[in-house]
Amino acid sequence: MSLQPLIDHFDRFIPLEAGEKLLLDGRVSQRSIKRRQAILQEGFPCKHYSFVVAGCFRMYAIDQSGVEHTILFATENEWIADIGSFHSGQPSKLFVEAVEPSVILQIEQKDLYFLYLNVPKLDRIFKVIVENKYVELQNRLLQTISSTAQERYLAFLDAYPNLASRLPNTQIASYLGITPEFLSKIRKTIAS
C-alpha cells in the first residue's frame, strides 16, 4: 500500500516533516472499490474520510418517491465523506458509490482525531480543504437556484469535461436536478 498520493496531497498545502509522515502509518487503509459498490449507505454512520486515489465517486440521496439526487462527484485527489454524520456518529441520509473501479485511502474517525491532536498542521490543512469544498458547494447552490437546466448542463460540461463521458446520462441528469428525458431534449436543442 502506498500513502504517497495522500502525502503529496498534504504537502501541496503545507509540507509535512518526516516524523509527521510516519504518524500516518497504520492509520490509513487502502481499498479497491468496484464499479457501483457503495462505501456509504443511508442509515449507517459515515465511519471514514475517503481520499480518492483513482476513479470516481458519486454522493447522492434518495427522496420519498425513490428518486436519486446527486449532490456531488469526487474524482482523483478529492475527499469524500458525509461530514455531519462522520462527526456526530448519527446515521447518514446519503449514499456514496463508485462510478467506476476506484482506489481510495480511508481514515477512520479515531485515527483522524489522533492525527489532528498529534499533527496540528492537519487542523490547518483540513480547514483549508473544507473551505475549498464549501466554496465549491456554494457556487453549485447559486447555480442551481439561478440558472436554467440548459445553462447548468453547459456549465457542467465546462467544469467537468472528462467526467461527462465517464458518467451515464441518468447520473448527469440527477446531478443537474432534471429528468434524463429532459436532458435528452436539451442535448437535441444544443446539437441543432
Add this chain to the structure above:
Amino acid sequence: MSLQPLIDHFDRFIPLEAGEKLLLDGRVSQRSIKRRQAILQEGFPCKHYSFVVAGCFRMYAIDQSGVEHTILFATENEWIADIGSFHSGQPSKLFVEAVEPSVILQIEQKDLYFLYLNVPKLDRIFKVIVENKYVELQNRLLQTISSTAQERYLAFLDAYPNLASRLPNTQIASYLGITPEFLSKIRKTIAS
C-alpha cells in the same frame, strides 16, 4: 467595544487561555450596521470575516436579469463572509446586507492570518465552524433539488421560526428560489 460575545463563541468550541484572548485585542473591530446597509458588494473583494453579535444579514447574488437569489441568512452568533473571495482576494460576486439594524465584530484578513499563526487552536475552531457551515449548506442544496416549493417553505418555517416574521416576503421567496407571487399562492393553499 466588547469582544465578549466572540470570546464566548470561541470558548464554546475550545476554551481559550487569557494570553490567547489578549491577542484578539486590536485585531477585531466592532461596527453598527443600519438596515439595508451592505457590508460586502459585488465587484469588491471580501475583506473581513464578520461575526454577528446582534441582528441579521442576508447573502445574495444578482443574476444577469437583475433577479436576487438569497444564499443564506446569518443571525446572532454566526459568521458571514465570502470565503472564496476572502482568501483569494478576487472580487466577490455576492452581496451581504443587513436585514435589520445589526452589530458585528469584524476581523480583517491579515489579522485573522496573524491569529491563525499565534493561536493554533483557531485553526481547529474555524475548521469546525466551516464544517458546520458546510453541512448546513449541503442540507440546503439537497432540499433545493429534491423538494417542492411548498415543502421548502414549510421546512424554512420550521428551521427559522423567528426569522420568518423578521423578513419581508420577497426575501423569503428569493431564499426559497421562487417568486413572491408564488409564495403568496403557497400561503393561500396552506391556510385553507
Add this chain to the structure above:
DNA sequence: AAATAGACTTAAACTGGTTTAAGATCTGAA
C-alpha cells in the same frame, strides 16, 4: 386628511420541465 410609496395578494396566460409510454440503441453474458 391626502398623497405617495413599498409590500402583499389575486388571477389569467404562459413556459420550463415532468410524466408516461413507446421505440431505438447499446452492452455484456451465455
Add this chain to the structure above:
DNA sequence: TTCAGATCTTAAACCAGTTTAAGTCTATTT
C-alpha cells in the same frame, strides 16, 4: 451469435412555478 437488461431518445399530455398586470393594504410623509 443472440438474447435480455440497461440506457438513451422521441413525443404528447400534463403540472409546478413564472409572468404580467391590476388591485389591496399598510405605513410614512406632507
